[in-house]
Amino acid sequence: MNTDFRIEVGFFRHPKTRRLIAALGLPAAWSLPQLWEFAAVNKPSGELSGMTHADIAAASWYDGDPEVFVAELLRLRWLDKSRRGLEIHDWAEHQPFVVDAPRRREQARRAAGAKWDSAADGAKKRHERLKEARSKGRHTDAEWGVLLAICGMKCLRCGVTNARLVKDHVQPIYQGGSDSIDNLQPLCASCNASKGPENKDLRPKGWAERLSLLMSAPAGVNASIQQAPTPTPAFQPSSLPERTPLPPVTPSDPPSLPSPLPSGGDQTRKEAGGWNRAGAYREPKGARPKLTPEQSARMEQYRTKRAELEQRIRAEHPEMGDGELLTLVTAELKRQGITA
Numbered sequence: 001m002n003t004d005f006r007i008e009v010g011f012f013r014h015p016k017t018r019r020l021i022a023a024l025g026l027p028a029a030w031s032l033p034q035l036w037e038f039a040a041v042n043k044p045s046g047e048l049s050g051m052t053h054a055d056i057a058a059a060s061w062y063d064g065d066p067e068v069f070v071a072e073l074l075r076l077r078w079l080d081k082s083r084r085g086l087e088i089h090d091w092a093e094h095q096p097f098v099v100d101a102p103r104r105r106e107q108a109r110r111a112a113g114a115k116w117d118s119a120a121d122g123a124k125k126r127h128e129r130l131k132e133a134r135s136k137g138r139h140t141d142a143e144w145g146v147l148l149a150i151c152g153m154k155c156l157r158c159g160v161t162n163a164r165l166v167k168d169h170v171q172p173i174y175q176g177g178s179d180s181i182d183n184l185q186p187l188c189a190s191c192n193a194s195k196g197p198e199n200k201d202l203r204p205k206g207w208a209e210r211l212s213l214l215m216s217a218p219a220g221v222n223a224s225i226q227q228a229p230t231p232t233p234a235f236q237p238s239s240l241p242e243r244t245p246l247p248p249v250t251p252s253d254p255p256s257l258p259s260p261l262p263s264g265g266d267q268t269r270k271e272a273g274g275w276n277r278a279g280a281y282r283e284p285k286g287a288r289p290k291l292t293p294e295q296s297a298r299m300e301q302y303r304t305k306r307a308e309l310e311q312r313i314r315a316e317h318p319e320m321g322d323g324e325l326l327t328l329v330t331a332e333l334k335r336q337g338i339t340a
């Protein structure tokens with residue numbers, strides 16, 4: 001149903017309006033908008049087919065003689081004769097919105113139907129799209145973890161570091177993109193949501209080579225990670241490094257900080273080696289060869305860096321398992337050339 005219709009500027013001063021008032025009095029001019037309102041609701045085409053003159057007068061809230069009223073409207077060309085009866089003069093021209101309403105309603109109904117259908121199909125389509133994307137390529141959690149590290153644990157679009165990072169498909173999967181690591185980059189949820197149709201690869205240069213190296217370097221192998229990168233081989237699940245459990249920390253694998261006991265310390269423990277009250281470890285006498293100052297410094301740097309990395313990755317990825325964490329940390333330390 002139409003909820004409005006137009007009255008043009010100039011209606012009240014129009015010569016036709018003034019002539020109607022002159023002929024039938026002021027109430028007749030008031031009747032015209034009443035007739036238009038009635039038509040907007042009941043006769044949106046403007047054709048008053050099936051209506052007698054009495055009906056038209058009643059619809060217009062005109063109290064006088066219906067015949068006189070209709071005759072005057074025809075004479076002043078407020079009404080026209082049509083093949084099917086009477087119609088409002090130039091209705092379609094003056095009230096295009098009203099005339100067009102049934103078509104617009106039908107259009108809106110169809111659009112609403114389509115929207116409903118697409119909402120119902122949405123979940124199914126998303127599932128199918130992801131399935132299709134995965135058939136073109138898949139990634140592992142470890143690869144994603146390494147990629148995050150390579151990308152600096154930040155959104156590649158806005159640089160935010162303290163937001164949840166999501167897997168953005170460089171080529172969206174609805175455009176046929178795959179779910180392999182080659183097509184993923186970390187974005188914050190907000191950048192991911194506001195990303196346009198542009199398929200911008202924001203990953204740092206050389207990321208693929210670094211990923212390949214990090215993924216293929218098994219923990220504990222002492223090959224230099226800084227040598228010239230080899231061309232990236234296509235990713236094979238079998239090239240994933242084995243998950244390595246964290247080595248147990250035992251007193252025989254102590255930090256090597258020279259920690260002189262405070263004076264008056266326990267002499268027995270001092271001889272046997274062990275942890276003093278301040279939490280520092282004391283080497284048992286003669287248990288280990290003495291480290292050179294350079295070795296000590298290097299060991300200290302290694303431990304500090306390792307602890308930092310572990311802490312950072314742990315904070316960013318509470319879901320990451322110990323083995324995965326160790327692999328990532330070891331590989332990253334190697335990449336930076338830090339060895340024990």
Ligand SMILES: [Zn+2]
Pocket residue numbers: 155156157158159160187188189190191192
């Ligand atoms: Zn962002």
